[in-house]
Amino acid sequence: MRILGLMSGTSSDGLDYCDVEINIDLDYNFKFDIYDFNTVPFSDSEKNFLLSRRECESDYPNFSKEITNLFISKIEEFIDGSKFDLIACHGYTVKHIDKVLSLQLIDAKLLYQKFKVPITYNFREKDVTLGGSGAPLMPFLDWVLFSGLDREILTLNIGGISNITYIPSSKKRDKVIGFDTGPGMSLVDKATMKIFNEQYDIDAKYSTKGSVNSRLLEELMKNNYIIAAPPKSTDTYNFGDRFLDEIISKNKDLEPFDLIRTLIQFTVDSIHYNIINFINLTDSNYNLVYSGGGTDHPIILDIFKMKKVNLKSISEYGVDSSVKEALLIALLGACKVLNLNSNMPSVTGAKSYCVLGDIYSG
Structure with missing residues (x-):
C-alpha cells in the first residue's frame, strides 16, 4: 500500500x-x-x-x-x-x-x-x-529493518531526545532493548536560542569556541533520569526550558560558549553511559548505527570517535538518516x-x- x-x-x-x-x-x-x-x-x-x-x-x-x-x-x-x-x-x-x-x-x-x-x-x-x-517507538522499525542480519546491532537516533535500540544476534523480538537515553539536541538548541537568539548551533560555530566545564558536566551526569535503568522514556519537557534555566541560574559565571560545548558533551556522555551500563553487548567491537538530525552536528560524531566507538550511518544499510x-x-x-x-x-x-x-x- x-x-x-x-x-x-x-x-x-x-x-x-x-x-x-x-x-x-x-x-x-x-x-x-x-x-x-x-x-x-x-x-x-x-x-x-x-x-x-x-x-x-x-x-x-x-x-x-x-x-x-x-x-x-x-x-x-x-x-x-x-x-x-x-x-x-x-x-x-x-x-x-x-x-x-x-x-x-x-x-x-x-x-x-x-x-x-x-x-x-x-x-x-x-x-x-x-x-x-x-x-520509544523506533525499536520496532529497527527490529524489522535489521532482523535479517547475523550480528548484534546497536542503533542510535538523536533528535530532540536521544534513543538507542539493541537488537541481539538472535533477533528475538522479546530480547530487543530500547529506550530514551536523555537529551539529544533539545538543550543545545534552547541554549543557543536563549543566549545567541539563533535556533541551532549551526556548523558548531558556538560550541567550537568553548570548552567542556568538567564540574558542570559531572553534575549533569548525576541526573536521576540519566542514571535510571530502563525501561524508561522522556521528552523535551524534562530536558527543556526549566532544566536549562536551572543550569544557567546555578552557573552564572560560566562563559556562554562553554555552556554550549558542555551541553554537547552531556548529550554524548549520557548516551555512552547508558550503552555501557544498560546494554549487555557480547561484542566489544560493536557498530553503532546512527541517524537523526543531531548526528549532523560536527562535534557529536567526533566525540563518539574519541570514545573508540565504531560508527556507521544508517544510510549504509539503505535508509537515509533523515x-x-x-x-x-x-x-x-x-x-x-x-x-x-x-x-x-x-x-x-x-x-x-x-x-x-x-x-x-x-
Whole structure:
C-alpha cells in the first residue's frame, strides 16, 4: 500500500514526510520503496507558536485544529497530486509522562476531510494503557529493518531526545532493548536560542569556541533520569526550558560558549553511559548505527570517535538518516491497517503485544 508518513518531533523543526510503498507480511518480512521524502521546515514564528502552546492544556482542542491546519499547509507544499492509500500521522507531542500519559495532538477528521483517505494516528496510547511507556517507538522499525542480519546491532537516533535500540544476534523480538537515553539536541538548541537568539548551533560555530566545564558536566551526569535503568522514556519537557534555566541560574559565571560545548558533551556522555551500563553487548567491537538530525552536528560524531566507538550511518544499510522517523510512522500505519502487533513490550514495559494506533475513515 502507498502511505504518506508524517512526523514532527520534539525539536519542532518541521514536518518530516515519507511517501512510501510498504509491503509487510504476517512474519514481518518488510519491503519498502520510497518515492519521496523531505522535511518541510517550520518558520521561526511557527516553531515558537508550537512550543509556546504545549502547556496550555485547556486550549488543546483548539490547538489540535491549529496544528492540523499547519500540517495541511505543509503537506500542500509537496503533495503535487500524489495519490495515497493511507496517511499515517504521529501528531504533535504536547505531554509525555512515563507510563502515565503520552499525548499527541492531531485532528484526524480534519485531515480526512482535506485528503479523503483513511488517517492512522495516536500510536502511543494503547501501549500506555497496557502499562508501557508508549516510547520509544523506533525499536520496532529497527527490529524489522535489521532482523535479517547475523550480528548484534546497536542503533542510535538523536533528535530532540536521544534513543538507542539493541537488537541481539538472535533477533528475538522479546530480547530487543530500547529506550530514551536523555537529551539529544533539545538543550543545545534552547541554549543557543536563549543566549545567541539563533535556533541551532549551526556548523558548531558556538560550541567550537568553548570548552567542556568538567564540574558542570559531572553534575549533569548525576541526573536521576540519566542514571535510571530502563525501561524508561522522556521528552523535551524534562530536558527543556526549566532544566536549562536551572543550569544557567546555578552557573552564572560560566562563559556562554562553554555552556554550549558542555551541553554537547552531556548529550554524548549520557548516551555512552547508558550503552555501557544498560546494554549487555557480547561484542566489544560493536557498530553503532546512527541517524537523526543531531548526528549532523560536527562535534557529536567526533566525540563518539574519541570514545573508540565504531560508527556507521544508517544510510549504509539503505535508509537515509533523515527519513527514518517518517518511515517508522508509515510502517505503524500499515500495521494498523493489517492488524499486526507493533508495540515492543521488552522496550516499553507493556504487559502484552498490541496493534498501535487508531484509524479514521469517515
